[in-house]
Amino acid sequence: MxxxxxxxxxxxxxxxxxxxxxxxxxxxxxxxxxxxxxxxxxxxxxxxxxxxxxxxxxxxxxxxxxxxxxxxxxxxxxxxxxxxxxxxxxxxxxxxxxxxxxxxxxxxxxxxxxxxxxxxxxxAEYRADAALADRMASLIQNGEREEAVKRYIEQVLHPDGIDDLDAWLAEWPAWPDCVDLAEEVVWMNRSVERYRxxxxxxxxxxxxxxxxxxxxxxxxxxxxxxxxxxxxxxxxxxxxxxxxxxxxxxxxxxxxxxxxxxx
Structure with a gap:
């Protein structure tokens, strides 16, 4: 480094x-x-x-x-x-x-x-209805950090769906770190939703x-x-x-x- x-x-x-x-x-x-x-x-x-x-x-x-x-x-x-x-x-x-x-x-x-x-x-047609940041923030506020990150994964990383998301995440080495980054991803998504x-x-x-x-x-x-x-x-x-x-x-x-x- x-x-x-x-x-x-x-x-x-x-x-x-x-x-x-x-x-x-x-x-x-x-x-x-x-x-x-x-x-x-x-x-x-x-x-x-x-x-x-x-x-x-x-x-x-x-x-x-x-x-x-x-x-x-x-x-x-x-x-x-x-x-x-x-x-x-x-x-x-x-x-x-x-x-x-x-x-x-x-x-x-x-x-x-x-x-x-x-x-x-x-x-523009997607931005008008964009609410991922709000959904994630609400889940985090309710103590559901993992569920918040799952919403991001489902909407952005795997929009076609995964048969067993929990099993897939259990095998994904980055999953624990991703949960730790939940708040950062909320702010990132807010800035994307506001960008023109x-x-x-x-x-x-x-x-x-x-x-x-x-x-x-x-x-x-x-x-x-x-x-x-x-x-x-x-x-x-x-x-x-x-x-x-x-x-x-x-x-x-x-x-x-x-x-x-x-x-």
Whole structure:
């Protein structure tokens, strides 16, 4: 683990693996930085820079100490500070909420390129009825933390359902840590529900937007909407891959990333 202090605002902590151009991996809602471990070996031509998102293992105050409107802004500032801290011309690779953070950070920070897998942006027709954050918060207030996290898993990670969710969770090593992150996920979802995608995203860097056919429909649509809002974007959709594409199909995703970055 390496660490550096930025301009007095926050401490940046990250792991760095390998040599080459820095490729910054930004994880999503329920996934810790270890989410990227299957992908990093497939992109061994780059120097993998793997931070923890604020509130997900760093020394920063938890998002539960601030308002939903401030969460995305703080995470964007964290990424911008990280970009300034590493040597070289960084590339940002984000998944879900990390993809949204990568794109927003690139609107005001010079990066070589951005890769965004299913950015966590709600299309307007979904946002009007979005209430996941409220449902989770109510369950947590009633002492039902596990049930709160299950609602997130059912709606975002496995929208087509799992035959025996409890049995699946019992075999999932990340489950206890996910329960501990319940409040952070509530704030993250509130910020997603309030986010409005502009008609145009002022990102000068070339951007690759990725999606899978087997994830939630709203995230597939949001990926296309984000692609349309970017001035220099390429869109690729993977058949038979879900929202967890980078961990689920790392070689497939890495191959597309390599092609994009080599152009």
């Amino acid at each position: 390496q660490s550096t202090r930025s301009t007095g605002e926050m401490e940046i902590e990250y792991e760095r693996h390998g040599d080459g151009q820095p490729l910054v991996f930004l994880h999503g809602g329920m996934a810790p930085s270890e989410y990227w471990m299957p992908v990093i070996p497939a992109l061994d031509g780059y120097s993998a820079v793997v931070p923890q998102r604020p509130g997900f293992g760093t020394c920063l105050d938890s998002p539960t100490d601030t308002g939903a409107d401030e969460v995305l802004d703080r995470e964007v500032r964290y990424v911008q500070s990280l970009v300034n801290a590493v040597d070289g011309d960084p590339i940002l690779l984000g998944h879900s909420y990390g993809a949204l953070t990568a794109i927003e950070a690139a609107t005001d920070t010079a990066v070589e390129a951005v890769i965004a897998y299913e950015p966590a942006v709600l299309p 995608l502009p008609d145009r995203l002022d990102v000068d860097a070339a951007t690759l937007v990725l999606a899978g056919t087997d994830g939630p429909d709203f995230l597939r649509w949001s990926a296309r909407n984000v692609h349309d809002a970017l001035p220099h974007s390429r869109f690729v959709e993977f058949d038979g891959v879900s929202h967890g594409g980078p961990a689920e199909a790392p070689e497939l995703v890495a191959a597309e990333v390599d092609v994009f970055l080599q152009k």
